[in-house]
Amino acid sequence: MTQVRPMRADARRNYERLLTVAAEAFAEHGEGASLDDIAKRAGVGSGTLYRHFPTRRALLEAAYVDRLEGFARRADELARELPPGQALTEWLYELCVGTIQVRGMRTLLGCAVTDGDSTLLTACGTQVRGAAERLVSAAREEGSLRGDVEPVELLRLAHGVAGAAELDGGGGESIRRYLTLLTEGLRG
């Protein structure tokens, strides 16, 4: 927005390379992946990495914003394809799968669902929350979702379900199971 001057060509190149490598590294080693190693694999000095991304968090966010935005878009797709209740369930499922598969994304999605302090993340957290709101209100209207659940509560519960499923080994079946329990409740 306030990007007055465009990045120099070499800078832009390095920036992109870092993002690509970082996404791989975080997916592989989790969010603790070595930053110097990422720099090395991207063929740049560590100074360059830290200039573009002052903190580990900044890099993590930048590497995954597009996926986070992807979740938001996916919500609207599902809303078009399925009846509200199913769309919501399916979206939560995909959210959980994504959270587990891409190891570095766990925390990130968690934060996107909290009052963030990062502009970048806040922006796309807002998109995700917006998507959740649309799905939730449609499902409510249909009568398939209880009236008093806040969208953000649902997102946090999904995050929790992903955590639970991860303890199981993180397969899609575990996620489905825990989502079912959550949906239907535990009562006898």
Next chain:
Amino acid sequence: MTQVRPMRADARRNYERLLTVAAEAFAEHGEGASLDDIAKRAGVGSGTLYRHFPTRRALLEAAYVDRLEGFARRADELARELPPGQALTEWLYELCVGTIQVRGMRTLLGCAVTDGDSTLLTACGTQVRGAAERLVSAAREEGSLRGDVEPVELLRLAHGVAGAAELDGGGGESIRRYLTLLTEGLRG
């Protein structure tokens, strides 16, 4: 069990000191607390720390086994004091509170609920799972819990709920809310 020879007095003293300090440090700084710092605060060299506890994990486990065992004992207390359904709910609540309050315990409880590779943890994980089983079967018999929930699933869900509540700020109210949603289900 195969501890033929008792520890020498000074060794035992150091061991105990390390445990005390470690529990404090982990509670305060999370499981990433500096080990050398723990050694220093306990007044021993880092060599001593690593001799007693070869890995961070070993120390973390040793520092919290008693609390984990405490959870198991607490289950039986609650079973005596309250009707089965309530006892279960209350236990899960306390489990979540403990998980959040003692920062280092999060992962630990998670692992206690998975097929562990540590003898120490497996032992007390078994206690916790046993306690969960007793509460679950009582609640089932009473008819307040659906018949197809495995105790271990419940433990993992509780872990997830703690995660969700932590995103909220981790207050007791959040935990209660999420447990309620889980218990009653999300249906409209």
Next chain:
DNA sequence: TACCATGCGGAGAGAGTCTCCGGTCCGCTA
């Protein structure tokens, strides 16, 4: 072509982990 701000890279300080081994001191025996 020449200029210079933008951007680069990697040396190095700082913090943490973990090992190794010379030295200490506990606890047993006479």
Next chain:
DNA sequence: TAGCGGACCGGAGACTCTCTCCGCATGGTA
């Protein structure tokens, strides 16, 4: 209660990772 052997100690130091700093290279512009 002195003396011995081995269990146990402590901290120096090698290694890894993070992050900063600054002399140097280079893309964009005139």
